[in-house]
Amino acid sequence: MLTTRVLPIAVVAMVVKLVFDQFGWDHLPLSSLTGTIVSANVFLLGFLISGSLPDYKESEKLPGEMSASLDTLADEMVILHHNKKPPVARLFLEHLADLSTLLDKWFLKEARTREVMDALNGLNMHLAELENHTQANFITRMKQEQNNIRKMVIRVHTIRSTTFIATAYAIAEVFTALVIGGLLFMDLGPLPESLFFTGAITLLLCYMIALIKDLDNPFHYHEHAHLDDEIALEPISKVREKIQTLLKQIPA
Numbered sequence: 001m002l003t004t005r006v007l008p009i010a011v012v013a014m015v016v017k018l019v020f021d022q023f024g025w026d027h028l029p030l031s032s033l034t035g036t037i038v039s040a041n042v043f044l045l046g047f048l049i050s051g052s053l054p055d056y057k058e059s060e061k062l063p064g065e066m067s068a069s070l071d072t073l074a075d076e077m078v079i080l081h082h083n084k085k086p087p088v089a090r091l092f093l094e095h096l097a098d099l100s101t102l103l104d105k106w107f108l109k110e111a112r113t114r115e116v117m118d119a120l121n122g123l124n125m126h127l128a129e130l131e132n133h134t135q136a137n138f139i140t141r142m143k144q145e146q147n148n149i150r151k152m153v154i155r156v157h158t159i160r161s162t163t164f165i166a167t168a169y170a171i172a173e174v175f176t177a178l179v180i181g182g183l184l185f186m187d188l189g190p191l192p193e194s195l196f197f198t199g200a201i202t203l204l205l206c207y208m209i210a211l212i213k214d215l216d217n218p219f220h221y222h223e224h225a226h227l228d229d230e231i232a233l234e235p236i237s238k239v240r241e242k243i244q245t246l247l248k249q250i251p252a
Contacts, residue, residue: 002210014199017183026188030187030188037182041172066153067236069149074246077089090250093246093247100240117153130142180201
């Protein structure tokens with residue numbers, strides 16, 4: 001969780017502030033510009049959040065939409081098997097199960113984007129075999145779903161590999177460090193109030209920076225940390241279970 005990640009930084013800032021107070025190093029006078037500087041920093045961080053949020057909201061939909069396309073492909077193949085029982089139906093479902101497993105590994109950075117694209121292209125061989133067993137519009141619908149998955153894979157790859165305005169991140173981090181450093185050397189009044197405001201402002205600013213970085217790349221699964229903050233992959237796991245169940249109903 002974000003709070004548990006940034007809370008130690010706020011605690012450290014409060015401890016340092018306490019030490020500075022004991023040695024009398026927090027002698028800078030409190031200026032009316034202090035609030036302005038803090039507000040300017042919050043405004044900059046808010047700008048970065050607003051820039052990262054659209055991609056995050058789009059990313060929330062992608063695993064679910066991928067699973068919906070996989071589910072549709074599986075349903076179409078079950079219908080075809082029920083009507084014509086071609087041998088390719090089981091092979092197609094096995095390929096879909098392998099593809100869903102590969103997508104999970106790909107999200108976890110255990111597979112490359114090229115491997116996923118090759119697996120998607122591998123569906124073409126099965127679709128070609130279906131030409132003798134069904135109508136052209138049936139295959140066209142399946143090609144559309146295949147293309148939808150391909151587009152979503154490319155979109156996720158783009159979101160993962162693109163950072164939102166790296167220079168803006170740099171100035172935000174430097175500005176935040178300067179604000180926190182200024183609070184440590186500034187006389188904020190009685191010690192309890194001084195510790196409270198130092199800890200609260202540090203927690204707020206550090207939390208916002210951590211939030212921006214999580215929003216900018218919601219597919220950080222390969223780091224195996226704070227996974228609760230990332231996009232859920234459960235829809236893909238669910239559709240894989242469904243495909244495996246369907247395979248058990250079709251004789252080899």
